[in-house]
Amino acid sequence: MPETPVACPDCDLLQHVPLLPPRGKALCRRCGKVLATDKPGANERTLALAVGAAIVFANALPLMGLSAARREVDTTIIGGAWMMWQEGQQLTAALVALCAVVAPAVYIGIIVVLLAVRIYSPAPLWVGELLHWGELAREWAMTEVMMLGVLVALVKIADLATVVIGVGIFATGVLIALITMVAVNFDSGKIWTQVQWTTVDAQSLPNPTPAIDYQGVKK
Amino acid sequence: MQALCAFVKTPGHTRATNYCPRCGNELAFRRHEAMERTWALIIAAAICYVPANLLPVMTSITAMGAQADTIIGGVILLYRTGSWHLALIVLIASVIIPLTKLFALAYLLITVQRCSAKSNRERAQLYRLVEFIGRWSMLDVFVIAFVVALVQLKPLMAAQPRYGILFFAAVVILTIFASQSFDPRLIWDSANKMEERNE
Numbered sequence: 001m002p003e004t005p006v007a008c009p010d011c012d013l014l015q016h017v018p019l020l021p022p023r024g025k026a027l028c029r030r031c032g033k034v035l036a037t038d039k040p041g042a043n044e045r046t047l048a049l050a051v052g053a054a055i056v057f058a059n060a061l062p063l064m065g066l067s068a069a070r071r072e073v074d075t076t077i078i079g080g081a082w083m084m085w086q087e088g089q090q091l092t093a094a095l096v097a098l099c100a101v102v103a104p105a106v107y108i109g110i111i112v113v114l115l116a117v118r119i120y121s122p123a124p125l126w127v128g129e130l131l132h133w134g135e136l137a138r139e140w141a142m143t144e145v146m147m148l149g150v151l152v153a154l155v156k157i158a159d160l161a162t163v164v165i166g167v168g169i170f171a172t173g174v175l176i177a178l179i180t181m182v183a184v185n186f187d188s189g190k191i192w193t194q195v196q197w198t199t200v201d202a203q204s205l206p207n208p209t210p211a212i213d214y215q216g217v218k219k
Numbered sequence: 220m221q222a223l224c225a226f227v228k229t230p231g232h233t234r235a236t237n238y239c240p241r242c243g244n245e246l247a248f249r250r251h252e253a254m255e256r257t258w259a260l261i262i263a264a265a266i267c268y269v270p271a272n273l274l275p276v277m278t279s280i281t282a283m284g285a286q287a288d289t290i291i292g293g294v295i296l297l298y299r300t301g302s303w304h305l306a307l308i309v310l311i312a313s314v315i316i317p318l319t320k321l322f323a324l325a326y327l328l329i330t331v332q333r334c335s336a337k338s339n340r341e342r343a344q345l346y347r348l349v350e351f352i353g354r355w356s357m358l359d360v361f362v363i364a365f366v367v368a369l370v371q372l373k374p375l376m377a378a379q380p381r382y383g384i385l386f387f388a389a390v391v392i393l394t395i396f397a398s399q400s401f402d403p404r405l406i407w408d409s410a411n412k413m414e415e416r417n418e
Contacts, residue, residue: 010343011407030407031343063365073371080361080368087367089380092388096364099357139399142354142361149361152309155302156293156366160281160376 008033042187047115049185053108053178056171063150063172065164074166077101077146103140104179110134111182114191131188138183143176253402254328260397261324267389268317274383277363281376289383290314290359312358313387320356320394323349324401336409346403353398356391360384 005014008028017026020038028035065074075083077100084093110130117127150169157163275287288296290313298306323345330342363384370378 010346010403011339012404013407031340031403033343033347065369073369075365075368080364083368083371084364084380087380089385092360092380092385093364095388095392096360100361139395142357145354145357146361148308148312148355149358150365152297152305152358152362153365153369155300155305156297156362157369159300160279160370161372 006035008035036189037187039185039187042185043115043118043190046111046182046185046187049178049182050108050111050115053175053182054112056175056178057105057108063166063168065166072164074164076168077172099140099142100146103137104143104175107134107137107141108179108182110137111186118191118194127191127194131191135188141179143172143179147172147176249404250400250402253400253405254331256400257324257328257397260393260400261321261328264317264390264393264397265321267386267393268321271383271386271390274386275381276359276383276387277366277378278381279366279370279376279378287381290387293359293362309358309362312355316352316356317390317394320349320353320398324394324397327401327406331405331408334409334412336413339406339410342406343403346398346401346406349398353391353395356394357388360388360391 006017007014008031010033011028011031013028013030015029015035017036020026020036022038022040024038025034026036027033063074063076065072078097081093081097081100084096110133114127114130114134117124150172154163154165272290275289276293278285278287280286294306294310294313297303297309327342327346363380367378367380370376
């Protein structure tokens with residue numbers, strides 16, 4: 001199969017990505033952007049991690065509790081967004097829910113589905129659509145920022161009352177580790193190569209493109 | 220021309236041929252109207268930045284009375300209560316990162332408009348840095364959400380979100396959109412033109 005040139009997503013220089021050695025990496029020779037990485041067995045590992053993340057998904061577990069004057073309150077991630085909504089900050093509440101719950105859940109869900117249908121080659125068309133949505137969900141999933149937010153909130157509240165750390169905090173910690181590993185290991189390029197083509201007419205197939213600085217060599 | 224799935228092809232003559240045969244999306248040379256959109260978004264973010272810092276983000280009601288905190292007030296309070304590490308983290312996330320994003324994007328836009336061809340690689344790295352740090356300014360929004368959710372022991376103590384946090388969230392979202400709408404390929408355009416002229 002003829003190799004097609006790759007345009008650097010950051011600076012548009014057209015280059016050929018050479019066959020990479022195991023764990024090798026190809027950088028754009030002009031701007032230094034990572035163009036491709038070889039990750040042996042990446043998607044098998046990612047599937048395992050994503051299923052693990054889906055199991056741990058920690059929204060229902062109490063993150064922390066507060067006790068003062070013999071009264072106790074505890075809260076979850078969704079509880080935080082819900083309380084903000086009730087206090088009249090609907091937009092901010094929606095944003096918290098999106099970044100802390102919806103986007104991570106959608107991201108894990110999409111990854112699991114993508115890796116499950118990966119065995120069909122060529123993959124059905126909607127796989128391409130899902131890859132876009134997965135990319136979007138990953139940008140808005142901010143579990144690691146949320147975890148730091150929880151820790152700062154803990155310290156702030158510790159002045160006022162006794163804080164009881166819930167099991168949810170540990171679950172969230174595990175979740176962050178898993179999501180990060182999923183994002184690092186996931187190899188979307190491999191899945192793109194399996195996606196079925198909508199129209200295969202001869203003219204639109206990659207033909208030798210003129211005026212390309214293939215290797216970036218100065219004439 | 221390039222599609223979302225990174226498929227590259229030469230531009231066709233008719234509109235119908237300018238679609239990716241693999242993912243079906245429209246092929247594009249560039250992000251649409253990158254300069255205009257990015258300028259609009261960072262100006263909007265800069266405007267929201269003023270009320271975000273002047274208005275209180277949270278009111279806490281304790282036995283000592285009600286106290287309204289701004290973003291900076293929250294940092295100072297954390298510093299006074301002894302955890303300067305956390306105060307530093309919040310200061311970086313809530314003050315330094317949003318300002319860095321605004322100034323860095325404005326700098327990138329201005330250098331592109333002035334057709335600068337200097338330090339392209341550094342500017343490309345600056346853009347990647349802006350994209351990487353962007354999400355961390357959400358920190359204070361999460362902090363307020365959790366404090367408000369937990370400190371609900373009425374009438375003993377309570378915490379309420381205030382409108383400052385709405386404007387602050389707006390700054391965060393607008394700057395994230397701004398860095399997404401900027402097209403880093405623009406950085407390399409003047410260098411390309413110079414090379415063509417020299418050949």
